[in-house]
Amino acid sequence: MTRTCQALVMLCAAGLHMPAFAGEGEDLIARYTAEARAADPAFAGFSAARGEALHRSRHGGGKPDTPACTSCHGEDARTAGRTRAGKAIEPMAVSVSPTRYTDAAKVEKWFKRNCTEVLGRECSAREKGDWLAWMMKQ
């Protein structure tokens, strides 16, 4: 087991491996893991499948013109998305954008903004970890 995997036992157990995902990214996963466990003692690890569902589902609680994460990030996380104002967004999949999720404050800022935008509330630690697991898997 590599050092990364030791730090992320839960994700590795789920068969994930994370290219170029180190430092603050690892800290974030560790933090979300601790928070998810505190919220639910039965928490059994993050799931990329749940992350994908969160990413693709059309949610009701947020703004009408952005019902899903895909509204801006596009259907394929390995290609660019587009903001409401028309600007391109670099792909979200770690395999294509290896520098993503390396700045914890940036990740947190956008989770807060975008979950509110799409769901009308902040995402839970489990949702954030699930979503990151999905982005790291592809």
Next chain:
Amino acid sequence: MTTNIIRPLAVGIAALAVTALLLGRAQAGDDEYYPPVTDKLTLQECGSCHLAFPPSMLPGASWKRMMGDLQNHFGDDASVDADTAAAITRYLTLNAGDAPGHASKLLRGMKPGEAPLRITELPKWAREHREVPKTDWTRKDVGSKANCTACHIDAAKGYFEDD
């Protein structure tokens, strides 16, 4: 006699016309260039949803007003922490279109004291785009008037020429 006078006059007029042409072009050049954002923090916080708009495109009062309510930013939450907001506000107002030495042409025709939040609602911006056909705005890759880069390819470098 008359021809003797007319000839130098004609030459003079031709020279004047050339000068005027050159001046005209020089002016068009100025019209097209708006120094892009160079401040790292401003680029980072104001350049992910749209082009980081050149600070000289709005007066200082507009930037202050906008920075005072980032939580309700055209329907988006663009809020940043207080220190970041203060630093960005300083940069934007120091380089605003009405800051000393900036005299931005885009602010022409504004009434004194106005602090609009949109560049695309400035009278001069509207005039510059009067002749742009409707179909250009509805093109799929444009989507919004604020998507300057769709039509001005070098907007991020500060160039807004006609292409």
